[in-house]
Amino acid sequence: MPSSEQPLSGDHLHAWMSALNLRLYDHGPGPREMVVGGRGEERVLDRRERLVDSYARDLLVHVGGDPDRLLAVATEARRKHGERVAHGGSQRKIEAELIAIELAEHAARIVRDAGADTDPKARERLVAATEHQNLRDTGELFLGDAKVLVGDPTDLAVRLDEIDRG
DSSP states (O other): OOTTOOOOOHHHHHHHHHHHHHHHHHSSSSOSEEEESSTTOOEEEEHHHHHHHHHHHHHHHHTTTOHHHHHHHHHHHHHHHHHHHHTTOOHHHHHHHHHHHHHHHHHHHHHHHTTTTTOHHHHHHHHHHHHHHHHHHHIIIIISOTHHHHOOTHHHHHHHHHHHHO
């Protein structure tokens, strides 16, 4: 690591580590298409598209849906990308910065599309639902049963009702 390079920290570190994982899984063996969605809502996605969405949603939960923190992640990743290119950094690390930007921008789009960039209640609901979805997807992918991680599906409805009541 060049001496002028500062260590990664905080939200940017989370996005950058996610980007390295995404890069690893995207370049790995296996089918390029993945079936996603619960019973009756299955659809086929390109593996990279699925990975970007999954890691972006994880980043969204990590920052609590805060659009300013997502913007800061993208800004820092752009800065680090330029720094790594200028100092002849490894291609893997340079690509990870570009992916980190993509993850932050994708998460910011989800926040904005949900109206959660300006509405704190919508943000809280989005984070709760996204966290539930992330756990459900992980449970289905790795354990074959989402209930192991998320419990009864009505738990999310109860949580969202609590948010609405304030």
